[in-house]
Amino acid sequence: MQMRIPVVSxxxxxxxxxxxxxxxxxxNAAGATFPYPIYSKWFDVYHQxxxxxxxxxxxxxxxxxxxxxxxxTVDFGASDGPMTDEQLAxxxxxxxxxxxxxxxxxxxxxxxxxxxxxxxxxxxxxGIFLGTITKWDDAALTGPNPGVKLPSSDIVVVHxxxxxGTSYIWTDFLSKASDEWKNKVGKAxxxxxxxxxxxxxxxxxxxxxxxxPNSISYIELIYAVQNNISYGKVENAAGKFVKAxxxxxxxxxxxxxxxxxxxxxxxxxxAPGATAYPISSFTWLLIPAQIPDAxxxxxxxxxLQWMLNDGQNYNEALTYAKLxxxxxxxxxxxxxxxx
Amino acid sequence: xSSTTTTVESAAPPKSGPRALVRRxxxxxxxxxxxxxxxxxxxxxxTTLLVYELWINSSLSRAKFQWAFLWTKxxxxxxxxxxxAPFIYGTLITSIVSLVMAVPLGLAAAIFLSExxxxxxxxxxxxxxxxxxxxxxxxxGLLGIFVVVPLVRTTIxxxxxxxxxxxxxxxxxxxxxxxxxxxxxxGIVLGVMVVPFIISVxxxxxxxxxxxxxxxxxxxxxxxWEATWQVVVPWARTGILGSVFxxxxxxxxxxxxxxxxxxxxxxxxxxxxxPGYTIAAVIANExxxxxxxxxxxxxxxxxxxxxxxxxxLNGLARLLVVATERGGGHA
Amino acid sequence: xxxxxxxxxxALNAIMLSLTGVAALAVVSVLFLILGYLIxxxxxxxSWDFFTKLxxxxxxxxxxMANAILGSLKxxxxxxxxxxxxxxxxxxxxxxxxxxxxxxxxxxTTDLLNGVPSIVIGIFAYSLVVLPVKHFSTLAGGVxxxxxxxxxxxxxxxxxxxxxxxxxxxxxxxxxxxxxKTIATVILPAASGGIITxxxxxLARVAGETAPLLFTAxxxxxxxxxxxxxxxxxxxxxxxxxxxxxxxWHRQAWAAGLVLLGIVLLANLxxxxxxxxxxxxxxx
Numbered sequence: 028m029q030m031r032i033p034v035v036s037x038x039x040x041x042x043x044x045x046x047x048x049x050x051x052x053x054x055n056a057a058g059a060t061f062p063y064p065i066y067s068k069w070f071d072v073y074h075q076x077x078x079x080x081x082x083x084x085x086x087x088x089x090x091x092x093x094x095x096x097x098x099x100t101v102d103f104g105a106s107d108g109p110m111t112d113e114q115l116a117x118x119x120x121x122x123x124x125x126x127x128x129x130x131x132x133x134x135x136x137x138x139x140x141x142x143x144x145x146x147x148x149x150x151x152x153x154g155i156f157l158g159t160i161t162k163w164d165d166a167a168l169t170g171p172n173p174g175v176k177l178p179s180s181d182i183v184v185v186h187x188x189x190x191x192g193t194s195y196i197w198t199d200f201l202s203k204a205s206d207e208w209k210n211k212v213g214k215a216x217x218x219x220x221x222x223x224x225x226x227x228x229x230x231x232x233x234x235x236x237x238x239x240p241n242s243i244s245y246i247e248l249i250y251a252v253q254n255n256i257s258y259g260k261v262e263n264a265a266g267k268f269v270k271a272x273x274x275x276x277x278x279x280x281x282x283x284x285x286x287x288x289x290x291x292x293x294x295x296x297x298a299p300g301a302t303a304y305p306i307s308s309f310t311w312l313l314i315p316a317q318i319p320d321a322x323x324x325x326x327x328x329x330x331l332q333w334m335l336n337d338g339q340n341y342n343e344a345l346t347y348a349k350l351x352x353x354x355x356x357x358x359x360x361x362x363x364x365x366x
Numbered sequence: 367x368s369s370t371t372t373t374v375e376s377a378a379p380p381k382s383g384p385r386a387l388v389r390r391x392x393x394x395x396x397x398x399x400x401x402x403x404x405x406x407x408x409x410x411x412x413t414t415l416l417v418y419e420l421w422i423n424s425s426l427s428r429a430k431f432q433w434a435f436l437w438t439k440x441x442x443x444x445x446x447x448x449x450x451a452p453f454i455y456g457t458l459i460t461s462i463v464s465l466v467m468a469v470p471l472g473l474a475a476a477i478f479l480s481e482x483x484x485x486x487x488x489x490x491x492x493x494x495x496x497x498x499x500x501x502x503x504x505x506x507g508l509l510g511i512f513v514v515v516p517l518v519r520t521t522i523x524x525x526x527x528x529x530x531x532x533x534x535x536x537x538x539x540x541x542x543x544x545x546x547x548x549x550x551x552x553g554i555v556l557g558v559m560v561v562p563f564i565i566s567v568x569x570x571x572x573x574x575x576x577x578x579x580x581x582x583x584x585x586x587x588x589x590x591w592e593a594t595w596q597v598v599v600p601w602a603r604t605g606i607l608g609s610v611f612x613x614x615x616x617x618x619x620x621x622x623x624x625x626x627x628x629x630x631x632x633x634x635x636x637x638x639x640x641p642g643y644t645i646a647a648v649i650a651n652e653x654x655x656x657x658x659x660x661x662x663x664x665x666x667x668x669x670x671x672x673x674x675x676x677x678x679l680n681g682l683a684r685l686l687v688v689a690t691e692r693g694g695g696h697a
Numbered sequence: 698x699x700x701x702x703x704x705x706x707x708a709l710n711a712i713m714l715s716l717t718g719v720a721a722l723a724v725v726s727v728l729f730l731i732l733g734y735l736i737x738x739x740x741x742x743x744s745w746d747f748f749t750k751l752x753x754x755x756x757x758x759x760x761x762m763a764n765a766i767l768g769s770l771k772x773x774x775x776x777x778x779x780x781x782x783x784x785x786x787x788x789x790x791x792x793x794x795x796x797x798x799x800x801x802x803x804x805x806t807t808d809l810l811n812g813v814p815s816i817v818i819g820i821f822a823y824s825l826v827v828l829p830v831k832h833f834s835t836l837a838g839g840v841x842x843x844x845x846x847x848x849x850x851x852x853x854x855x856x857x858x859x860x861x862x863x864x865x866x867x868x869x870x871x872x873x874x875x876x877x878k879t880i881a882t883v884i885l886p887a888a889s890g891g892i893i894t895x896x897x898x899x900l901a902r903v904a905g906e907t908a909p910l911l912f913t914a915x916x917x918x919x920x921x922x923x924x925x926x927x928x929x930x931x932x933x934x935x936x937x938x939x940x941x942x943x944x945x946w947h948r949q950a951w952a953a954g955l956v957l958l959g960i961v962l963l964a965n966l967x968x969x970x971x972x973x974x975x976x977x978x979x980x981x
Contacts, residue, residue: 091655188630190655225630230941402790474720502905619814680812
């Protein structure tokens with residue numbers, strides 16, 4: 028009996044605190060983990076300058092973004108694997124793709140005693156992930172890396188366990204690098220991996236690589252940088268070993284930028300050019316073409332405007348490249364299509 | 367009937383006439399009865415609705431794969447080919463490993479608590495072990511990642527590989543690369559999680575074994591251990607078995623702790639060091655991202671399979687525990 | 698020959714009995730190990746910021762889990778409001794009114810519901826509450842947790858009601874009280890201590906549940922106002938941070954673990970101690 032009064036007042040206090048919070052426009056979004064660092068920065072900065080808009084983004088993987096958008100449980104999604112023609116056809120709402128940043132997927136590894144940047148050929152990467160190359164001292168790896176002492180340990184492959192745009196970019200690249208991969212596994216946000224451990228999100232995979240000796244995986248560049256995980260140079264279409272950075276990623280996008288299709292869905296992996304980084308990609312926000320709620324529609328359009336102008340200034344600090352000018356201009360015009 | 371109520375009402379202070387009072391008394395009883403009955407029935411409604419939703423939402427997958435779903439080894443979202451076998455395997459293996467760890471340990475501790483420890487010490491320790499049962503799964507997972515995984519990778523794993531790995535037959539369980547995550551680690555974490563259940567129920571059951579049984583054995587010259595192991599424990603064996611089933615049912619449904627340490631790879635592998643996947647873990651990881659209705663339906667079907675298995679096991683467990691409490695479960 | 702055998706039997710006796718002691722010690726020490734790790738790692742990271750600040754953008758250090766703490770409280774409130782009355786009334790029915798077969802069916806179903814893995818309950822709440830309205834919400838998470846609270850509450854309510862001595866009942870009836878009046882004014886108050894502890898234990902149990910929240914309440918980087926927005930919760934944040942690579946997030950995960958475990962253990966300790974002072978303690 029006596030316990031009741033304080034308990035009830037506590038409950039009332041919580042209820043009051045909850046109700047007293049003002050209600051800005053709340054947008055729920057979900058999707059790719061690839062751009063999560065820049066998105067979380069953007070949404071935070073945008074909220075501070077536009078307190079009336081609050082964007083809650085959950086990084087659950089590109090597959091999740093596409094799924095939740097189609098289920099209607101989020102206001103917009105995010106994915107680094109553009110929706111396929113079938114997915115667009117099946118979708119009950121028309122979806123517009125808006126590229127946001129350019130990023131790179133890098134092969135990261137944690138080999139005891141090796142801190143050098145390994146040169147990784149396309150065939151070597153395909154072989155490792157197919158399970159045909161199993162030891163770190165395999166000829167395909169030691170050949171291009173003469174000065175490095177690679178151990179004869181087993182390679183521990185780590186891949187994504189969730190539906191991932193990063194996986195899409197990686198498998199897209201591997202499909203171009205190896206016919207065996209293309210026929211056996213294919214490219215998608217979620218594939219039947221021949222070997223390896225699964226981690227959840229770029230975050231989970233980075234965590235696993237950091238803790239598992241002799242492991243290799245593929246993650247977005249910023250995750251490798253922020254967590255001091257070694258990553259290698261990748262052989263590009265021109266046969267050169269290129270390291271992922273702002274210049275090489277922008278070089279990969281340069282060719283596609285001028286002729287980007289109207290729906291912005293394009294793959295820039297294995298792009299031509301001596302300096303291009305071969306595993307680069309755009310990443311997209313998936314915005315429904317019809318948004319009935321006026322407040323939400325204006326909030327989203329306002330954010331897109333900001334993102335294409337001021338937002339781009341935050342990219343480089345987090346190692347994402349800015350969008351090419353022609354792409355930005357085209358997108359600004361496409362915003363009008365959101366109604 | 368009415369005569370007793372008339373005598374009651376004449377003793378009670380009159381409010382607005384005897385008949386009205388009776389009506390009100392009877393009415394309130396009925397109201398209480400109906401209200402509580404409706405609420406109790408709502409539990410049936412909720413459970414039926416749950417089974418219904420599981421059934422309906424898995425219809426796409428059940429229609430396409432039929433019974434083959436249970437033994438198909440492939441889980442391929444790209445080509446829309448789904449099978450439950452790797453997850454059933456993973457769920458079973460991790461549960462078996464957990465029991466192999468927890469049953470001897472738990473039974474031994476329960477014996478200590480019921481036979482050797484003085485009552486007050488036994489109660490205090492049983493209390494502490496109950497606290498262990500209250501620790502949330504995600505915290506076991508947290509400790510799993512940062513304590514058990516490195517332990518398995520650096521200490522336990524190599525120890526097992528160098529000893530049991532050479533024994534014929536069992537050896538295959540302990541060969542192959544050791545990542546730290548995998549079936550064994552998940553089994554160990556699960557074992558710690560279910561041991562309190564085994565101890566708690568077994569201890570209670572052992573405490574109900576009649577004194578005379580022990581004393582008879584001791585009178586015949588048995589040592590304390592012999593009396594315990596050959597007389598007391600067999601007497602309580604159905605209850606102990608019930609506790610094992612309870613523990614198993616709990617282990618099968620564990621999600622968080624397992625998904626954090628099992629490696630998340632839908633593959634059937636002989637080695638305990640290999641990464642694997644369980645039904646609960648794959649649902650947790652892939653549910654929000656199942657692109658495609660068939661994919662989602664397959665995940666719900668996995669949920670249905672898990673539900674049915676735990677349903678059967680729990681039923682068996684309850685039967686066994688009740689049987690011991692009633693009959694003494696001997697011979 | 699007999700002496701040798703006797704010696705062996707005595708030795709075996711000593712060995713096995715001490716092994717059982719070792720086993721009990723090992724299990725108990727696990728509890729202290731868990732506590733120790735959490736206090737050591739979590740204690741270092743517990744700060745005023747943790748309880749008052751919102752999460753920071755990915756990769757930046759600092760921030761806290763204030764929204765997750767509030768979210769968990771809101772979810773518990775919902776679970777309590779939805780699940781406790783159902784459990785209480787159903788328990789009253791089983792102990793006081795039940796007919797034989799119907800009671801058996803209800804008890805069996807309650808046990809069944811208790812055994813359903815929490816992830817499956819999450820699927821159920823998703824199809825029931827999230828899909829029709831098309832968004833994740835605190836309400837959906839509350840429904841999932843509420844369903845889990847029901848079986849635990851039913852069991853403990855029924856047990857403690859049954860535990861009230863028959864003499865009390867008969868005394869009330871002899872004084873002319875109707876069935877309902879007996880229950881409301883005599884039996885329930887007598888069992889109230891046990892029933893309330895049962896309720897608190899049920900809430901403590903669901904406070905740590907993560908799986909059913911993954912696709913119902915989802916998560917939120919901000920405060921979640923009202924009941925129809927996704928909400929962050931301690932267990933889900935713990936999970937998200939624990940599997941990530943950022944050291945700062947690991948730090949916060951330990952702190953969250955300490956807070957969560959602290960709440961759960963306090964509830965369990967407090968209620969069980971209070972119960973044991975009254976009489977028999979029923980375990981699990």
